[in-house]
Amino acid sequence: MIAASKLNVLAGVLAALGLLAACGSAQQRPTAQHIAPKVVAATVSHVQVELTSSPPLFRGALGSVEPDEANAGVLYPGGHPAAFLLGVAIHGSIVAGQKSSEASAAQTSADAVLGKWSSAITGLNIESALAGAAGLAQQTLPITVSTVGATVTGIDEAPLRLYLSTEFTVAQDSRTLTARTLVQVRSLDLSPDIARVAAPSMRSVKHLGGRVEPLDHAHSAAANSADSFAYQNVVEVMSVPRQATTAAEDISPKALQDLVTGLWEQTLVLAVDDLVGSQKDIQAPQQTFRYFRDGKKQFDRGTLIKDSGDRVSFRTLRGWIRSVPTSPEA
Amino acid sequence: MKSSFILVVLTCVAVLTGCAGRVQPPVALDQNFWQKENPRVGVSMTSAQQPAAYLSGADCLLCLAAANIANSELIDHMPTLPAEDLLSLEAELVDTLNAQGLQASAVTDSFSVKHLKPSSLPEGAEKDFSPWADTYDYLLIVDVSMFGTHRSYSGYIPTSDPQAVVKGRVYMVDMSNNQYVLYDAFHTIRAVDGEWDEAPTFPGVTNAYFQAIESSKDNIKGLVAKARCKTCGDTAAEPAVAVSEL
Numbered sequence: 263m264i265a266a267s268k269l270n271v272l273a274g275v276l277a278a279l280g281l282l283a284a285c286g287s288a289q290q291r292p293t294a295q296h297i298a299p300k301v302v303a304a305t306v307s308h309v310q311v312e313l314t315s316s317p318p319l320f321r322g323a324l325g326s327v328e329p330d331e332a333n334a335g336v337l338y339p340g341g342h343p344a345a346f347l348l349g350v351a352i353h354g355s356i357v358a359g360q361k362s363s364e365a366s367a368a369q370t371s372a373d374a375v376l377g378k379w380s381s382a383i384t385g386l387n388i389e390s391a392l393a394g395a396a397g398l399a400q401q402t403l404p405i406t407v408s409t410v411g412a413t414v415t416g417i418d419e420a421p422l423r424l425y426l427s428t429e430f431t432v433a434q435d436s437r438t439l440t441a442r443t444l445v446q447v448r449s450l451d452l453s454p455d456i457a458r459v460a461a462p463s464m465r466s467v468k469h470l471g472g473r474v475e476p477l478d479h480a481h482s483a484a485a486n487s488a489d490s491f492a493y494q495n496v497v498e499v500m501s502v503p504r505q506a507t508t509a510a511e512d513i514s515p516k517a518l519q520d521l522v523t524g525l526w527e528q529t530l531v532l533a534v535d536d537l538v539g540s541q542k543d544i545q546a547p548q549q550t551f552r553y554f555r556d557g558k559k560q561f562d563r564g565t566l567i568k569d570s571g572d573r574v575s576f577r578t579l580r581g582w583i584r585s586v587p588t589s590p591e592a
Numbered sequence: 593m594k595s596s597f598i599l600v601v602l603t604c605v606a607v608l609t610g611c612a613g614r615v616q617p618p619v620a621l622d623q624n625f626w627q628k629e630n631p632r633v634g635v636s637m638t639s640a641q642q643p644a645a646y647l648s649g650a651d652c653l654l655c656l657a658a659a660n661i662a663n664s665e666l667i668d669h670m671p672t673l674p675a676e677d678l679l680s681l682e683a684e685l686v687d688t689l690n691a692q693g694l695q696a697s698a699v700t701d702s703f704s705v706k707h708l709k710p711s712s713l714p715e716g717a718e719k720d721f722s723p724w725a726d727t728y729d730y731l732l733i734v735d736v737s738m739f740g741t742h743r744s745y746s747g748y749i750p751t752s753d754p755q756a757v758v759k760g761r762v763y764m765v766d767m768s769n770n771q772y773v774l775y776d777a778f779h780t781i782r783a784v785d786g787e788w789d790e791a792p793t794f795p796g797v798t799n800a801y802f803q804a805i806e807s808s809k810d811n812i813k814g815l816v817a818k819a820r821c822k823t824c825g826d827t828a829a830e831p832a833v834a835v836s837e838l
Contacts, residue, residue, distance in 0.1 A: 354749045550677065550802050561806040563799045579795035 306538050308406040308414065310421035311396050311530065313388065318428040320383050322372035323556060325434065375432050378512045385515035386522060392426075395526030402531050405538070422447060424533065430522070433556045436510070437503040439518075441525035445533040447493040493537050496582040499528045500555065502572075503590060532567075532575060532583050551576055554590035616718075619775040621764065621816065625730075633689055633764075634728040636699040637682040638706075643740035643801065645670045645754065650745040659745050665791040666754060670740045673798060678739060678758065678805045681812065685732060688813050696732075699724075705733060716771040717763070725767040732774070734812060736760035739805070741797060742781070756782040756800035758808040762815060776815055780808040 376383070393409045400407040408414045408421070428443040501521055503509075513521075546565040551574065553560050562584065564576040575585040625631075645667045650659035660667065682698055689696035708719040721731055738759040744752045757780065764774035782804040784796040 350748045353747065357746070357749050357751055550806055552806070559807075559810065561803040563802040579793070579799050580790075581795075 306422050308417045308421040310408055310423045312410045312425050314425045315427040320430045322375040323431045323433045324372045375434050378436055379432055382513045382515045382518035391522045394523040398527040399530035403534050435557050438501050439521050440500045442498045443529045445495055445497055446491050449490050449492045497529045497533050499525045499585045502587045553586040616775055619772045621774040625773055630695050631729040633694050633696040633730045634699040635682055635685045635732045636703055637734040639736035642671045642675055643673050646742045648744050655747050658748055669794050681809050711770055717765045721765050721770055728767055730764050732764045734762045753788045756804035758804045762812050780804045
């Protein structure tokens with residue numbers, strides 16, 4: 263009887279400790295290790311693009327989160343360590359549940375902006391947009407870019423396949439669309455003649471994180487089998503703001519089709535540049551970039567990749583690539 | 593019984609009056625400020641020397657120890673971040689004021705607000721700035737009391753993720769009468785975009801830290817520039833993308 267009681271107490275303590283550890287730690291979102299490119303530029307002449315998240319997810323942009331400073335004192339039950347730990351664990355689970363429900367409510371509220379976009383989203387031709395983006399990207403890049411299934415002539419070697427998983431975010435003022443894309447190259451797809459391990463010092467950034475819930479599946483897969491990817495990164499491209507008067511109306515299917523095509527084109531150019539291009543921005547000094555998002559000033563720390571006058575691209579501290587227009591107006 | 597009641601009432605009165613310190617309401621920069629001919633403005637910034645990770649709400653010794661252990665890597669990381677972006681505000685304010693036609697300069701190193709005597713006046717600045725009245729017509733002080741990250745706890749449980757914070761107050765004193773012509777408190781908070789627990793480099797937290805600094809600097813400069821522009825009618829647009837290098 264006594265032994266059973268002790269076992270119960272022990273089990274209670276262990277359960278409480280487990281709960282406490284789970285609640286006390288950070289809210290873990292799926293993250294993936296940033297894998298530096300292991301493919302050498304000169305060996306790639308054909309990139310084949312495949313969308314892994316079809317149809318892509320559209321969301322309303324979340325505003326900046328104002329912290330809740332409420333932290334009223336809590337009294338934990340005494341008398342027994344197990345009771346005390348259980349009290350702490352219950353408190354932790356209540357706090358975690360509250361945070362989760364607040365985040366969910368915020369996203370539901372943010373998604374209301376999709377009302378003006380819903381009919382255009384329904385009519386979006388994903389395959390056409392991706393093929394168009396590949397064609398446009400090829401005009402900029404020194405290599406052939408195609409989608410899976412497209413006929414490409416004159417190239418003997420196997421293409422390097424690029425997997426894309428995209429989330430589109432509509433700004434709350436409905437003026438900009440942002441494409442956040444997880445770009446991956448799987449090691450299995452690399453033929454021996456183009457797979458060559460690059461110097462390990464190419465990139466020092468190791469972590470990817472951020473608000474990437476729609477990419478959870480891809481990120482989780484990547485996190486679970488990081489070694490199976492020869493390259494991965496997140497590329498975020500924000501469109502040029504639409505005129506306020508235009509943004510007040512429903513977006514047309516053609517306008518959305520063009521917008522998505524353009525964002526994917528820039529995503530492909532940046533991703534392929536990152537994958538096979540030079541690493542000159544790694545040595546660049548860190549800077550604080552200012553731009554406008556949802557009509558509000560936004561600041562980001564990173565290193566400059568390219569400044570083309572009307573658009574600036576930079577690498578964030580997480581190693582992601584972000585491309586934003588330089589003007590708050592169209 | 594009656595004496596006990598009186599004792600309780602007196603105790604309450606003593607406690608309540610003790611808590612009621614002088615609260616300085618915000619003071620917007622008056623238009624008269626701009627009517628002076630080339631006023632000499634001294635600019636000074638006081639701040640903690642390095643960013644830190646602040647924890648609050650872990651209000652028992654064991655809670656505090658647990659919170660410190662849980663955040664030890666962040667606590668170690670924050671002081672390694674550069675503070676120059678924030679500390680450059682003093683020079684930027686001098687430039688901002690000079691660009692608006694004032695004679696602004698940074699106050700010499702020997703100046704220290706905390707070493708000044710308390711003001712004897714019932715209203716106005718809490719310190720007596722008169723020793724500097726011969727040198728300046730106005731003193732603009734930025735007092736940063738806290739910068740880095742803040743995470744709130746309730747006992748053992750974190751109730752928030754760490755958030756970048758810059759907190760303090762900015763005020764300008766008219767040296768002719770030791771009165772505030774500008775007073776505002778600022779408390780800039782920036783949540784981390786996405787995951788925060790990315791030791792050892794904490795890129796999300798680090799980015800939020802720089803976001804909070806830039807936002808605070810903009811707000812503080814806006815307190816001065818905005819008032820100036822009310823008079824001059826200048827609404828010069830800010831460049832959409834500006835870059836500040838470390």
